[in-house]
Amino acid sequence: MKNKILVTGGAGYIGSHTCIALHEAGYDIVVYDNLSNSSKEAINRVSTLIGQPIEFVKGDIRDAESLKQVFSAHQFFGVIHFAGLKAVGESVAKPLLYYNNNVSGTITLLEVMASHGVKNLIFSSSATVYGDPETLPIDEKSKRSCTNPYGQSKLTVEHILEDLAVSDASWSLIALRYFNPVGAHPSGQIGEDPNDIPNNLMPYISQVAVGKLDKLNIFGNDYPTVDGTGVRDFIHVTDLAQGHVAALNYLEGQSHSEKNSVEKKPSIGFLPINLGSGKGTSVLELVSAFTVITGKNIPYQFADRRAGDIASCYASADKAKALLEWEAKLSISDVCQDTWRWQSMNPQGYNIS
Ligand code: NAD
Ligand code: UDP
Secondary structure, eight states: OOOEEEEETTTSHHHHHHHHHHHHTTOEEEEEEOOTTSOHHHHHHHHHHHTSOOEEEEOOTTOHHHHHHHHHHOOOSEEEEOOOOOOHHHHHHOHHHHIIIIIIHHHHHHHHHHHTTOOEEEEEEEGGGGOSOSSSSBOTTSOOOOSSHHHHHHHHHHHHHHHHHHHOTTOEEEEEEEOEEEOOOTTSSSOOOOSSSOOSHHHHHHHHHTTSSSOEEEEOSOSSSSSSSOEEOEEEHHHHHHHHHHHHHHHHHHHHHHHHOSSOOOOOEEEEEEESOSOOEEHHHHHHHHHHHHOOOOOEEEEOOOTTOOSBOOBOOHHIIIIIOOOOOOOHHHHHHHHHHHHHHOTTTTOOO
16 A cells, blocks of 8 residues: 545545545545535545545544544645635635635645644646736746636645745645646546536536536637637546646655655655646537537527636646656547536436435
């Protein structure tokens, strides 16, 4: 068995897929989640898929006492920190909730990590920290700026991690900036299960396909893009999950060389890395790929641009390839096929009652 990892937010969409990838890579995991945006059923299904129970603690990252108990009970190599709220619109309506949950919660987690001597962290950041990019593809040196409280909470945590790395060289803090995570596990057993009407494109399309929603509104057809609709970098969630395993391997590589070499290698400090496919796909291209792959017609109409949206956003994935030896392998066809398998097998998501 390899090192033990604490996975905060491990019951959520990206976390549940990453738990499987971590298990397959031989890691021992403990999931810590308050289930505020997820279901225990996701954990049950991950357990079934990996063929053994997952160690699960229901707890909040803002609850230092609860975290301390978990850190006292286990010897963790590091933390993969998914726990956070992620709805942009809700963050505009409830900024204090978002700063409290995402920023204060992360500070509490870092304090408990420090007091237990656990200094390796992989943090879920987002391409949203780049705001409206000046150049494409977006590399990690691009200017950062955000326009909504959700994005600000991610950027603020990045600044905190940078300051922490400067203050104490023993921290290794990787911020993985995800582009647009989509798709589902090929088993069809786990996937994205949004509360209410989805805000994001892919779950919206799949809910139209399954008959839960009438038609898709495409926000804007006058962008300076290939067909006038927005362009994004859609990354399959199982590729994303592998990106976390690669980041963990990289952290371990650094700490092993520290132990073995006479000249002590410095820790990683703060390291931001994009996780994207490096390819841009327009909204219309995604809709048409979904129809071709699934045979499902997706009725749509053009609507006004959505406030705050940008025309195009896609990653330079070179740094992930060079440092982590990771790159996206799955295609838009895989994304559509796997999303549809999950949606058609689970029309009500995890709500099985
Ligand atoms: P998700 O909502 O499915 O998962 C987040 C999990 O964190 C949920 O299970 C939720 O219950 C838990 N959680 C939230 N606040 C918590 C708290 N205070 N204490 C304990 N648990 C808490 O979201 P996801 O799509 O899996 O995203 C995971 C992370 O990646 C988030 O931090 C998100 O901001 C970030 N991210 C997501 C996307 C995306 O499009 N899905 C893009 C970029 C970054
Ligand atoms: N989009 C759309 N209709 C929807 C949801 C999204 O046309 O119902 C568009 C949106 O304007 C953007 C793209 O799809 O151009 C991706 O949006 P999403 O919310 O999935 O991701 P983000 O905007 O955060 O990149």
